[in-house]
Amino acid sequence: MFGSIKLIIAWILVFMFAFTTVNCSKKVEDQQGEATMSSKSIQDVLKEHGRTLMDIPGVEGVGQGLTDDDQDCVRVFVSSMTPEVKKQVPKTLDGYPVIIEVTGEFKALDDDQD
Incomplete structure (x- = not known):
């Protein structure tokens, strides 16, 4: 009788250890993933x-x-791709990727144009 109880306890411990190991490794993956995912909203980052x-x-x-791949990002619109733009615009902001898009100079439309 004591042998079967010990066996049951041993199996319970094995399952608990396996579950804990899987959970711990998942937490490590999540923590590493935090470097690419932000706890802030994209609006707050902007x-x-x-x-x-x-x-x-x-x-x-x-x-x-x-x-x-449909992930939120920060878009930076520039008049031209200059060395200064490449140097000063970061690759990421608070975990969100930053994409530089060359658009040319922005100009306001006249109110008369309909």
Whole structure:
């Protein structure tokens, strides 16, 4: 009788250990993934960094967009791709990828144009 109880307890411990190991490795993956995923919303990231990005010479605008695989990203619209733009615009902001898009200079439309 004691042998079967010990066997049951041993199996329970094995399953608990296996479950804990799987959970711990998942948490490590999640923590590593946090480097690419932000806890902030994309809107908060744009509010926080938008003015700084707009101060970079050649930047015409910033906005929210999607990557080719439908992930949120920060879009930086520039008049031309200059060495200064490449140097000053970061590759990521708070975990979101930053995509530079050459659009040319933004110009306001006349009110008379309908």
